[in-house]
Amino acid sequence: MKNKINRIYKLFIVSFLSTVLFSNVFAATLSLLKIGALDTGGKVYPEWWYNGSGPVLSGMAAPGSAVSIKIGENIYTATPDASGAWSYSAALETGDYPIEISQGEEKISFTLHMGQNMAPTGTTQPSETEPGSAPVPDTGYNQYVAFSFGIGIILLATYFYFSSDNKKNTVFESRVLKED
Secondary structure: OHHHHHHHHHHHHHHHHHHHHHOOOOOOOOEEEEEOOEEOOOOOOOEEEEOOOOOEEEEEOOOOOOEEEEEOOEEEEEOOOOOOEEEEEOOOOOEEEEEEEEEOOEEEEEEEEEOOOOOOOOOOOHHHOOOOOOOOOOOOHHHHHHHHHHHHHHHHHHHHHHHOOHHHHHHHHHHHHHHO
């Protein structure tokens, strides 16, 4: 019985570690890092405001692939360098521009409000008028790491418990039962 549990446990450990280790391999590669002097931090929002003129859109993508930038009805192309950095200088006047940046199946879509101030805090934004239309907030990579680390510690402790000497388990269990 114990060998069967060990095999199941080892299979679970291998599949869990494979999932955690290879999840970043298949992560999205397209990102928008800057709109002119505005640092987006790689976040994706449905709207951005920019007061400068002629912003340079820049970000990261898979090296050697084409990045398509659609501004209104016009389509432009940027080619990432060896490190994956790409940029496109957009000659835009004051106004609202629907922008879609894509690479393969990945897309980043937003409306760029050029030469306009952002609406005051507390007012209803267009994206908030319809329920469920707001984007999911970023939770951060550290939460995934902490969760994975916690699960790993639990699994490792379970592994050592089941793989150790049976006599030690009995002594441990008897001590726990006596203390309760």
